[in-house]
Amino acid sequence: MNSRRTSPERPTGPGRATMRDVASRAGVSVKTVSRVVNDEAGVTDELVRRVTAAVTELGYRHNLTASHLRRGHRTASIGVLVQDLSNEFCGAVLRAIEDRARAEGVVVIASSIDEDAERERETAHGLVARRIDGLILMPASRHQDYLDTDRASGLAVVAVDRRPLVTEIDAVVADNQGGAAEAVGHLIAHGHRRIAFLGDSESIATAAERRDGYRMALRASRIGQDPALERMDLRTTEDATRATHEVLGLDDPPTAIFAARNVICTGAVVALQQLSLSGTVALVGFDEVAIGEFVEPRVTVVRQDTHTIGANAFDRLLARLDGDQAPASIEVVPTTLVKRGSGEIRAPRKSAKPRRAVRR
Amino acid sequence: MNSRRTSPERPTGPGRATMRDVASRAGVSVKTVSRVVNDEAGVTDELVRRVTAAVTELGYRHNLTASHLRRGHRTASIGVLVQDLSNEFCGAVLRAIEDRARAEGVVVIASSIDEDAERERETAHGLVARRIDGLILMPASRHQDYLDTDRASGLAVVAVDRRPLVTEIDAVVADNQGGAAEAVGHLIAHGHRRIAFLGDSESIATAAERRDGYRMALRASRIGQDPALERMDLRTTEDATRATHEVLGLDDPPTAIFAARNVICTGAVVALQQLSLSGTVALVGFDEVAIGEFVEPRVTVVRQDTHTIGANAFDRLLARLDGDQAPASIEVVPTTLVKRGSGEIRAPRKSAKPRRAVRR
DNA sequence: ATGAAAGCGCTAACAG
DNA sequence: CTGTTAGCGCTTTCAT
Numbered sequence: 001m002n003s004r005r006t007s008p009e010r011p012t013g014p015g016r017a018t019m020r021d022v023a024s025r026a027g028v029s030v031k032t033v034s035r036v037v038n039d040e041a042g043v044t045d046e047l048v049r050r051v052t053a054a055v056t057e058l059g060y061r062h063n064l065t066a067s068h069l070r071r072g073h074r075t076a077s078i079g080v081l082v083q084d085l086s087n088e089f090c091g092a093v094l095r096a097i098e099d100r101a102r103a104e105g106v107v108v109i110a111s112s113i114d115e116d117a118e119r120e121r122e123t124a125h126g127l128v129a130r131r132i133d134g135l136i137l138m139p140a141s142r143h144q145d146y147l148d149t150d151r152a153s154g155l156a157v158v159a160v161d162r163r164p165l166v167t168e169i170d171a172v173v174a175d176n177q178g179g180a181a182e183a184v185g186h187l188i189a190h191g192h193r194r195i196a197f198l199g200d201s202e203s204i205a206t207a208a209e210r211r212d213g214y215r216m217a218l219r220a221s222r223i224g225q226d227p228a229l230e231r232m233d234l235r236t237t238e239d240a241t242r243a244t245h246e247v248l249g250l251d252d253p254p255t256a257i258f259a260a261r262n263v264i265c266t267g268a269v270v271a272l273q274q275l276s277l278s279g280t281v282a283l284v285g286f287d288e289v290a291i292g293e294f295v296e297p298r299v300t301v302v303r304q305d306t307h308t309i310g311a312n313a314f315d316r317l318l319a320r321l322d323g324d325q326a327p328a329s330i331e332v333v334p335t336t337l338v339k340r341g342s343g344e345i346r347a348p349r350k351s352a353k354p355r356r357a358v359r360r
Numbered sequence: 361m362n363s364r365r366t367s368p369e370r371p372t373g374p375g376r377a378t379m380r381d382v383a384s385r386a387g388v389s390v391k392t393v394s395r396v397v398n399d400e401a402g403v404t405d406e407l408v409r410r411v412t413a414a415v416t417e418l419g420y421r422h423n424l425t426a427s428h429l430r431r432g433h434r435t436a437s438i439g440v441l442v443q444d445l446s447n448e449f450c451g452a453v454l455r456a457i458e459d460r461a462r463a464e465g466v467v468v469i470a471s472s473i474d475e476d477a478e479r480e481r482e483t484a485h486g487l488v489a490r491r492i493d494g495l496i497l498m499p500a501s502r503h504q505d506y507l508d509t510d511r512a513s514g515l516a517v518v519a520v521d522r523r524p525l526v527t528e529i530d531a532v533v534a535d536n537q538g539g540a541a542e543a544v545g546h547l548i549a550h551g552h553r554r555i556a557f558l559g560d561s562e563s564i565a566t567a568a569e570r571r572d573g574y575r576m577a578l579r580a581s582r583i584g585q586d587p588a589l590e591r592m593d594l595r596t597t598e599d600a601t602r603a604t605h606e607v608l609g610l611d612d613p614p615t616a617i618f619a620a621r622n623v624i625c626t627g628a629v630v631a632l633q634q635l636s637l638s639g640t641v642a643l644v645g646f647d648e649v650a651i652g653e654f655v656e657p658r659v660t661v662v663r664q665d666t667h668t669i670g671a672n673a674f675d676r677l678l679a680r681l682d683g684d685q686a687p688a689s690i691e692v693v694p695t696t697l698v699k700r701g702s703g704e705i706r707a708p709r710k711s712a713k714p715r716r717a718v719r720r
Numbered sequence: 721a722t723g724a725a726a727g728c729g730c731t732a733a734c735a736g
Numbered sequence: 737c738t739g740t741t742a743g744c745g746c747t748t749t750c751a752t
Contacts, residue, residue: 016513018745029723034747042721059509064489065425065435066745069728075425077469077490085470086455088448095446098472107490109437110445110470112458129424130437130467149419153376269654290650294629378729389739394731402737426729429744 017058026054037062068131077107078134078317079127081120085112088262089287089306090138093160096310097136104318106133115204117141128155134317139164142203156320160313162205163330170320171330172313176206176286179302179335180213181220183258183284186300186337188221191347192256192282196229196247198240198268199260207232210260210286229254240267241274248275255281255347262287269295282345284337292340300343303336377418386414397422428491437467438494438677439487441480445472448622449647449666450498453520456670457496464678466493477501488515494677499524516680520673522565523690530680531690532673536566536646539662539695540573541580543618543644546660546697548581551707552616552642556589556607558600558628559620567592570620570646589614600627601634608635615641615707622647629655642705644697652700660703663696 019037023030028047035043036051043051054060068075080097082090094110101108109127113120120140124147127135134156137144144166147157151168159171187195197214200207211232218225228250231243240259244267247254257272259265265285272278278297285292285301292299312331337343379397383390388407395403396411403411414420428435440457442450454470461468469487473480480500484507487495494516497504504526507517511528519531547555557574560567571592578585588610591603600619604627607614619625625645632638638657645652645661652659672691697703 020745030745031723031747032721035722038747044721047722059513061485061510061513062489063491063745065491066429066728067747069426069429069730069745070747071728073728084455085445085458086448086451088446091446091451094470095444095472098445098470102471107469107487108471109467110454110458111462111468112455125421127467129422131423131425150421153419153421266654273654273656291654294626294633294651295654296633380729390729391731391739392737395738398731404737407738423729426744427731429729429746430731431744433744 016063017060018063019060021058022051022054022060025058026050073131074133074321075131076105077109077130077132078136078314079109079111079124079132080136081111081113081123082138083113083115083140085110088290089161089304092306093138093310093313096307097314100311100314100318113138113140115140121146124150133321134158136160136313136317137164138162141165144169156317158313158317158320160309168328170316170328172309172316173206173330173332174304174309175332175335176209177213177216178332179286179304179337180210180258180260181217182213182335182337183286183300183302183343184214184217185220186339186343187256187258187282187284188217188223190256190282190344192254193223193347194226194229194252194254195223195256195258196244196254197231197258197260198234198243198247198264199230199232200235200264201233207260214258214260234261234264234267237263237267237270240264241271242267244268244271245275248277248281256345257281257283259283259285261285262289265289265299265301266291269299278342279345282343282347284343288338297341297345300340301338303338305333305336308333376423377420378423379420381418382411382414382420385418386410433491434493434681435491436465437469437490437492438496438674439469439471439484439492440496441471441473441483442498443473443475443500445470448650449521449664452666453498453670453673456667457674460671460674460678473498473500475500481506484510493681494518496520496673496677497524498522501525504529516677518673518677518680520669528688530676530688532669532676533566533690533692534664534669535692535695536569537573537576538692539646539664539697540570540618540620541577542573542695542697543646543660543662543703544574544577545580546699546703547616547618547642547644548577548583550616550642550704552614553583553707554586554589554612554614555583555616555618556604556614557591557618557620558594558603558607558624559590559592560595560624561593567620574618574620594621594624594627597623597627597630600624601631602627604628604631605635608637608641616705617641617643619643619645621645622649625649625659625661626651629659638702639705642703642707644703648698657701657705660700661698663698665693665696668693 019030019033023033033051036048080094084090098108111123117140128150136158138161139159144164151157157169159169163171163173199211202208234240234243257268259268266289268283285299288303292301379390379393383393393411396408440454444450458468471483477500488510496518498521499519504524511517517529519529521533523531523533559571562568594600594603617628619628626649628643645659648663652661
């Protein structure tokens with residue numbers, strides 16, 4: 001271990017050159033090396049030259065972990081906890097965060113939590129131990145009180161995609177309810193009155209919000225809810241395919257489907273193709289869905305602005321780190337209805353009878 | 361700054377409790393706190409209890425950045441540099457790496473480099489300054505000598521997806537040439553002799569390898585190459601759609617297409633749909649393509665095993681960190697031909713003349 | 721303009 | 737079983 005002491009100038013070899021190595025090689029003090037490395041003013045050109053030379057000769061690399069220990073204690077790193085890094089939506093949000101972070105010289109430690117609240121907690125605490133400055137979180141947990149201690153000691157936290165259940169945490173979320181209501185309203189405007197809802201588990205806040213938007217749109221047009229047309233707890237594409245078959249097999253089947261998540265929408269597309277109803281039953285999805293542009297008819301979707309969601313989440317985090325003391329708030333990012341065909345299929349005549357439409 | 365000195369026991373408030381705070385609160389030495397925090401054996405139950413109590417009362421969190429500075433100098437963190445975090449393939453590989461890393465208590469700093477060699481270099485050096493133990497890299501650069509100094513001082517480096525141009529770096533890549541040859545062989549076996557190749561820029565190693573596999577398969581069946589059927593430099597879906605239209609507009613058009621990348625394959629699907637040739641011209645893609653399962657006919661593809669690629673890259677990195685001194689090697693992960701319909705379309709009679717099909 | 725010394729929060733090495 | 741001391745690599749006083 002003390003080979004260091006004995007040979008203060010190993011140029012290569014295992015182990016890295018330290019500032020002291022550079023200093024002794026350049027014949028200056030450590031502080032001077034520090035000044036040069038950090039581009040501080042007030043060092044003679046001559047010394048800058050000598051230090052720079054020593055740096056390259058020894059292959060010296062500045063050690064930020066040591067540097068952070070001393071100054072300000074900020075590490076210029078943040079944690080980003082998403083459900084699944086390989087998921088389209090999560091990847092897009094992460095990418096938006098990363099782009100803003102890079103611009104600020106902040107690195108991103110990314111991790112998947114797979115809807116597991118326990119893993120969320122463990123991972124978050126693990127990153128706190130590494131002294132991340134802030135945390136952007138797509139919560140799987142029901143409560144985020146496990147972060148109270150850390151927030152109290154300065155950790156900035158922002159939730160994305162899902163509203164946190166702790167009101168003091170900032171959040172940036174899509175307008176799930178509004179987007180869903182717009183989608184369903186769009187279907188109603190095309191004459192549909194029997195509209196199925198296919199959604200994820202109610203315990204996921206976004207899923208519940210989209211369901212609420214669906215109901216709200218029905219109410220706004222005085223269309224009664226039919227529980228048989230509401231299918232929740234659909235986790236996979238296969239679940240959704242099955243559910244689509246089931247609702248279309250009802251005595252009074254829906255003429256339109258609102259699929260409240262990308263995998264669910266994909267499942268609905270498959271079912272409609274299997275039943276040769278793609279051109280007959282209207283469909284609107286939530287989330288950009290990869291296949292949306294390539295099936296016939298192309299799929300109308302409610303698009304979430306992943307770029308804005310990610311970028312604004314980072315900016316909010318940064319503002320907090322810079323001392324913003326405003327009360328926590330929830331930023332709702334608007335969605336966009338992208339009309340591509342499947343959502344513009346009109347309802348068949350019979351279900352558009354004015355009398356039945358009144359209050360079923 | 362010295363408020364610390366004056367009030368050694370701020371329980372909450374900004375700033376974090378240190379080991380010394382815990383020690384004084386529990387009435388023990390710092391070393392004892394260290395032992396408890398690190399689960400070291402040989403501390404009285406009574407003291408463990410007192411320390412644990414003080415820890416929770418003060419909201420103490422272990423500071424790994426300080427800890428790493430002292431011991432071994434390993435940070436249990438790695439950098440992962442991919443082309444684009446929001447890309448399907450990159451996301452899948454990253455996820456596989458992350459899962460293995462989590463199991464080993466290693467965190468992943470992820471970053472996109474967007475085919476920009478300069479950014480690759482800067483990002484890598486930035487992470488070295490944070491003392492990552494290792495780096496998994498999907499190289500955009502032509503050369504990786506910029507890592508020589510860091511590799512010499514102990515940085516472990518593994519390339520994924522693309523072979524590095526520095527032979528001393530380990531790599532885990534898909535069998536691009538073999539996969540492409542298998543795809544083209546499959547088309548030949550279905551009677552095709554006019555097979556178009558649609559690929560990315562030749563400067564990207566994987567693209568060139570796939571092109572070589574295509575040529576090799578043609579040669580193996582004594583089918584002459586026709587430069588008019590080879591289209592490179594296709595970057596986007598739109599490029600590919602255009603190129604597909606062009607080759608199909610030739611006097612002697614291809615009866616089959618090999619699309620050597622996911623976005624290219626998507627573009628070919630679009631073109632075939634526009635021309636109503638989806639059921640007539642055979643198509644095999646490279647990479648799992650999102651739409652592959654949902655268009656008619658479903659798309660036959662050469663699938664890359666992203667899970668194995670990512671997991672093995674991490675394991676290789678870990679082996680190096682654990683002192684493995686074996687010479688660098690390139691692990692080639694086999695691909696799988698997934699037959700789903702589009703690749704099994706047979707060539708029309710006339711091109712299947714027995715005389716030309718010398719030895720099928 | 722440069723340097724010496726102290727210390728960030730922690731742990732290895734050695735007492736007691 | 738517990739505590740003291742020194743020091744990881746750097747930066748912040750404060751001298752010179």
